[in-house]
Amino acid sequence: xxxxxxxxxxxxxxxxxxxxxxxxxxxxxxxxxxxxxxxxxxxxxxxxxxxxxxxxxxxxxxxxxxxxxxxxxxxxxxxxxxxxxxxxxxxxxxxxxxxxxxxxxxxxxxxxxxxxxxxxxxxxxxxxxxxxxxxxxxxxxxxxxxxxxxxxxxxxxxxxxxxxxxxxxxxxxxxxxxxxxxxxxxxxxxxxxxxxxxxxxxxxxxxxxxxxxxxxxxxxxxxxxxxxxxxxxxxxxxxxxxxxxxxxxxxxxxxxxxxxxxxxxxxxxxxxxxxxxxxxxxxxxxxxxxxxxxxxxxxxxxxxxxxxxxxxxxxxxxxxxxxxxxxxxxxxxxxxxxxxxxxxxxxxxxxxxxxxxxxxxxxxxxxxxxxxxxxxxxxxxxxxxxxxxxxxxxxxxxxxxxxxxxx
Ligand code: PMP
Numbered sequence: 249x250x251x252x253x254x255x256x257x258x259x260x261x262x263x264x265x266x267x268x269x270x271x272x273x274x275x276x277x278x279x280x281x282x283x284x285x286x287x288x289x290x291x292x293x294x295x296x297x298x299x300x301x302x303x304x305x306x307x308x309x310x311x312x313x314x315x316x317x318x319x320x321x322x323x324x325x326x327x328x329x330x331x332x333x334x335x336x337x338x339x340x341x342x343x344x345x346x347x348x349x350x351x352x353x354x355x356x357x358x359x360x361x362x363x364x365x366x367x368x369x370x371x372x373x374x375x376x377x378x379x380x381x382x383x384x385x386x387x388x389x390x391x392x393x394x395x396x397x398x399x400x401x402x403x404x405x406x407x408x409x410x411x412x413x414x415x416x417x418x419x420x421x422x423x424x425x426x427x428x429x430x431x432x433x434x435x436x437x438x439x440x441x442x443x444x445x446x447x448x449x450x451x452x453x454x455x456x457x458x459x460x461x462x463x464x465x466x467x468x469x470x471x472x473x474x475x476x477x478x479x480x481x482x483x484x485x486x487x488x489x490x491x492x493x494x495x496x497x498x499x500x501x502x503x504x505x506x507x508x509x510x511x512x513x514x515x516x517x518x519x520x521x522x523x524x525x526x527x528x529x530x531x532x533x534x535x536x537x538x539x540x541x542x543x544x545x546x547x548x549x550x551x552x553x554x555x556x557x558x559x560x561x562x563x564x565x566x567x568x569x570x571x572x573x574x575x576x577x578x579x580x581x582x583x584x585x586x587x588x589x590x591x592x593x594x595x596x597x598x599x600x601x602x603x604x605x606x607x608x609x610x611x612x613x614x615x616x617x618x619x620x621x622x623x624x625x626x627x628x629x630x631x632x633x634x635x636x637x638x639x640x641x642x643x644x645x646x647x648x649x650x651x652x653x654x655x
Pocket of ligand 1: 342
């Protein structure tokens, strides 16, 4: 194991766990991942040092909590290269952020308008748009996939037209690790003045993001998949667009003046953060992205590519195994889904769990993609910055053993 990865691993207390006498081989990072010490310490520091509500009190603890919360916003802005921290809105996660957009952007959607999503979307970036179309009488257009479940952008011009108002696409598939050509999608969307919403839930843990270079108008992600606590997420919007976005929820912390006759809202992004936000979690997220910005990404990418290369070489030795999605090389994430003839993913996951290999088996909240691939479910191994050759060894040995047992 390289020194870089050893140093990274040493920062995750949970990796000391063993199950059934086996060291933990955690390969379910696309579902959620762990927090390094520095994030846990930061949350502990908040809870024991200056726990208070934000943007309300004037006492010392309230001021310190508010400073830490706003500093987390600035850290997130740096990590995703937002133009300004004021473009960052804290939510409870990706799902909350997409729903917020579907309601607020959705206010201007009219019957006959079109929203374009893709067949590789997580349900969180599919169902809110589908329901918006239903409410407004708009049309949901779908970017199809090929027989491997890879997005087929060849007919994009027939899917986008002057009625298209929103294009909502993931930066990376949580099932196959595919990274669609967002440049092409941004260009096509902007040609007809549609807004591009990018789901960054899977991409954000794999290195700093540049929302401006991506051409996104809105960008959403969750903390728990990028080494931060659960219960926090981000909705980023381009300054001018965010300031035009109607309020979604109403309540404390987002108003300037309330009278029985009506309410005037704040003009800042806090207008979009009604109620007490996830303070400890947001502060933890700020620390997580600071930590992510310190990682040696060139070394980590090389290491990930090596692990994927091993899977590319060694998975085919399992008879009847089909890897879904793009090739296990090039611009993609280390998220690998496969189908094994005559072996149900739940059985595979259960058997590998006996060896402390944590995988995910199921539809991965991507049923449109499962239908297109004509499978009910897949088995998925998803890698984080702390995974090693030992995890790949345990996965491969476990798969061979499970397949022998199940056939
Ligand atoms: N989008 C993608 C691509 C995801 O992988 C996930 C989580 N699996 C989500 C959205 C939803 O994230 P959350 O459950 O944190 O809201």
